[in-house]
Amino acid sequence: MTDPVQILWTPAGVSLPSLGSRALAHVHDGDTPYVEMPIRMLSVDTPETTADTAEGAKRVDEEFTQLAAWMRDGIAPISDDLAEFLLPKIETGKAGSLQFDQGTAAATFNTENIKKRLAEGRDPGKERGIFIRTADDFFDDNNRLLAYIAPNYSKKELDTLPREKRPTFNLDLITAGWAAPFAIYPSLPGELDLPLFLKSADKAVKDKKGIWKNPLTLLAYEYRALEKLHGVTKKKAEGKKLEPGEEFSWRTRYCADMRNRELHGPEDYFRVPPIYRLWLWPQDVNEAVGHLNLTPSRRLTGSRTR
Structure with missing residues (x-):
């Protein structure tokens, strides 16, 4: 039997x-x-690619078409301005299929790009290791490690290769147009990386690469939000009781404009061009306002979001 101890710690x-x-x-x-x-x-x-199959994506097409009708009828709990912005993207009847096709293409690009870059400058059959740089918060809500990843370069290579010649795989996705910028406070690119990030995103948008080729593309975070909105609106349409706060649970993040530090409410993100959107979780807003000197928009302070 062990002796009792006085050290207690969780x-x-x-x-x-x-x-x-x-x-x-x-x-x-x-x-x-x-x-x-x-x-x-x-x-x-x-x-x-959460639809899993082309058939699953077609079911999302139907759900989003129904959601568009609910928006038109005023049943969906969404502001008129945001609904007007999103409706052209989901009334095509192909929003789910487009998302699935683009997601499949993005995964293919990322797989091939990582394999190619790890083999660059190496003997046949020998790959570089992986460099991993974590965020201030190590894990997300799905227990995935939050990180920037890149090939692992030697000290000599780091001294001779400029930053733009050794981008992260994250930046490669932006450059190729297969990812939308998705900077979330406080896990932001560093002051030396952010200009590269914005420049690459701007060029991808202007050159209509990847997802930017189709002007009716739903960005992934819009797609996820609309999936949730469909579920909430379906309950409303069927007369089912919503839990407290459930009506607006489909959108939570605030959005700041990196150009002028203006802070927008969750349904006003579309007023900021995609490459300049800085996202904030509600619990981080007060801290970010102080740290980044953000100024709430007039809409945010002057009226309540519907």
């Missing part, structure tokens, strides 16, 4: 869920197992 930490049956890659030595885990690439947002 450490702060994150409990990660099971990473699946193949998570354990190998054991290096007795106390060093290696595991596989997902990484959420920071500051980028690629189209979703």
Whole structure:
């Protein structure tokens, strides 16, 4: 029997869920197992493939077409201005299929690009390691590691290669047009990386690369929000009772304009061009207003969002 002790402590930490049956890659030595885990690439947002199949995407087409009708009829809990902005994108009847096709293309690009860049400058069959730079918050709500990732360069290479010649894989997605900028406070690109980030995004938009080729593209965060809005509106249309706060649970993030520091409410993000949108979770707004010297918009302070 052990003696009683006077040291009592509950450490702060994150409990990660099971990473699946193949998570354990190998054991290096007795106390060093290696595991596989997902990484959420920071500051980028690629189209979703959550429909899983083309048939699943067609079901989303139908759901979004129905949502558009509910918007027109004033049933959906969304501001008139945001509805007017989104309706052309979902009344095509192909919004889900377009998202799925773009998401598949983005995944293919990322797979091929990572493989190509890890092999650059290496002997056949030998790849570079991976450089990982985490965010201030290590994990997201889905327990994915939040990080920028890139090929791992030697010190000599880092001294001789300019920053733009050794971009992260995150930036590669932006440059190729397969991801929308998705900077979320406080996990922002550094002051040396942000200009590259904005320049690459601006060029991709102007050159109509990837997702920007189609002006009716739903950005991934819009797509996810509309999936939630459809669920909420369906309950309303069927006369089912909504839980407190559920009506507006489909949109939560605030948006600041990087050009003038103006802070907008969750349904006014579209007033900021996509490349200059800085996203903030509600719990971070007060801190960000002080740290970044943000100024709330007149709409945000003068009237309540419907």
